[in-house]
Amino acid sequence: MTTLQAMNSAPALADTDLGRDLITVTTRPDTVFVDGQGSWLTDEGGKRHLDLVQGWAVNSLGHSPVVIAEALARQSRRLLNPSPALHNRPMLDLAARLVGLSCFDRVWFGSSGAEVNEAAVKLARRWGQRMRHGAHEVISFDGAFHGRTLAMMRASGKPGWDSVFAPMPAGFARARFNDIASVERAITPASVAVMIELVQGEAGVNLADPGFVRELRALTTERQLLLIADEVQTGIGRCGRAFAHELFGIEPDLMTLAKGIGGGVPLAALLCKEAFNCFAPGDQGGTFGGNPLMASVGLAVVDTVCQDGFLAQVRQRADHLARGLQAIVHDHGLVAERGAGLLRALVLPTDTAPQVVAAAQALSPVGLLINAPRPHLLRFMPALTISDDEIDQGLKLLRQALHATMG
Numbered sequence: 001m002t003t004l005q006a007m008n009s010a011p012a013l014a015d016t017d018l019g020r021d022l023i024t025v026t027t028r029p030d031t032v033f034v035d036g037q038g039s040w041l042t043d044e045g046g047k048r049h050l051d052l053v054q055g056w057a058v059n060s061l062g063h064s065p066v067v068i069a070e071a072l073a074r075q076s077r078r079l080l081n082p083s084p085a086l087h088n089r090p091m092l093d094l095a096a097r098l099v100g101l102s103c104f105d106r107v108w109f110g111s112s113g114a115e116v117n118e119a120a121v122k123l124a125r126r127w128g129q130r131m132r133h134g135a136h137e138v139i140s141f142d143g144a145f146h147g148r149t150l151a152m153m154r155a156s157g158k159p160g161w162d163s164v165f166a167p168m169p170a171g172f173a174r175a176r177f178n179d180i181a182s183v184e185r186a187i188t189p190a191s192v193a194v195m196i197e198l199v200q201g202e203a204g205v206n207l208a209d210p211g212f213v214r215e216l217r218a219l220t221t222e223r224q225l226l227l228i229a230d231e232v233q234t235g236i237g238r239c240g241r242a243f244a245h246e247l248f249g250i251e252p253d254l255m256t257l258a259k260g261i262g263g264g265v266p267l268a269a270l271l272c273k274e275a276f277n278c279f280a281p282g283d284q285g286g287t288f289g290g291n292p293l294m295a296s297v298g299l300a301v302v303d304t305v306c307q308d309g310f311l312a313q314v315r316q317r318a319d320h321l322a323r324g325l326q327a328i329v330h331d332h333g334l335v336a337e338r339g340a341g342l343l344r345a346l347v348l349p350t351d352t353a354p355q356v357v358a359a360a361q362a363l364s365p366v367g368l369l370i371n372a373p374r375p376h377l378l379r380f381m382p383a384l385t386i387s388d389d390e391i392d393q394g395l396k397l398l399r400q401a402l403h404a405t406m407g
């Protein structure tokens with residue numbers, strides 16, 4: 001105990017401190033959230049918060065939407081999990097829906113983004129063994145975030161992440177985002193795939209350059225490399241289209257989904273074209289993969305997002321939010337606003353984003369929840385169902401928080 005405490009730079013927690021029974025992995029505000037409805041979260045003290053984070057773009061339909069509550073109630077009374085080795089109807093239906101909605105032919109379900117990204121790397125390596133004489137190396141990009149398993153920390157381009165839990169899995173190489181020459185330099189005979197977030201979320205909503213994406217698609221095809229799109233954050237309507245790659249006019253070979261497809265529950269998917277459907281039995285699996293409870297939620301989310309006019313409304317709300325944020329850039333002397341659909345960011349002139357986040361949450365009587373993935377950057381990932389009124393309220397609260405922090 002003493003040794004462990006000495007190793008920890010944070011002071012020992014008092015008995016009354018919130019979260020004292022949890023392994024410390026992050027600092028959380030001193031508040032317990034008890035209720036969520038749509039774009040609103042209520043804490044134990046009864047204070048309401050307008051939520052523009054939504055569990056990091058997870059609650060695509062907002063907090064506790066009726067369609068998800070009903071799907072969970074209905075399915076939980078029928079069948080929770082027969083076994084991943086048996087067919088169940090929601091899994092088959094959701095796979096069919098995703099195939100119909102996308103350019104892909106096959107789906108495997110998992111429970112988290114990191115898990116399906118690893119599955120994508122495994123599938124690429126399997127294909128490399130069969131078709132490319134054992135090519136296995138995956139090229140990923142500076143700034144990318146692909147998850148927190150060892151291999152995905154290695155694939156991520158966060159500074160320091162490839163050594164913090166050394167030794168890390170081998171077989172990954174790095175290129176510079178939006179720099180096609182750097183991709184060409186990274187390619188060796190061992191390369192089998194390029195993995196990319198077309199809009200880098202955690203790195204600060206960095207958009208790939210459309211010309212770069214087209215060149216990358218052409219280069220990977222020419223060099224017989226799989227193009228893997230990590231759409232864990234961008235998929236299922238977040239960027240105003242079913243999938244962000246549609247914005248770039250390209251088709252990846254593999255795509256991963258998580259976050260928004262589950263609408264708040266653990267659901268993730270790997271999709272591939274038929275040519276890459278090459279796992280051998282036993283290569284891939286997972287106890288919870290494709291369970292009907294989560295799949296029924298995925299169906300409710302996908303059906304909602306596919307309703308006539310839903311994505312057009314997301315694009316309209318995104319324009320509304322973007323215009324409001326641009327006005328704030330102008331009025332508060334900020335650097336820039338950017339984004340795709342309802343994944344947007346504000347670039348601040350100073351490293352004050354964490355203070356703005358804290359000030360926004362502390363506003364009274366209503367708090368505002370926003371996110372600072374970088375010290376100089378605020379990120380907004382509201383529910384796809386947020387109303388124009390709620391966007392206006394959020395912009396007003398944001399102005400107050402900026403005023404409190406930056407004057």
Ligand SMILES: *Cc1c(COP(=O)(O)O)cnc(C)c1O
Binds near residue numbers: 146
């Ligand atoms: C969140 C995220 C992941 C990791 O997903 P988990 O469900 O947390 O494992 C991977 N890639 C991207 C682009 C993400 O945003």
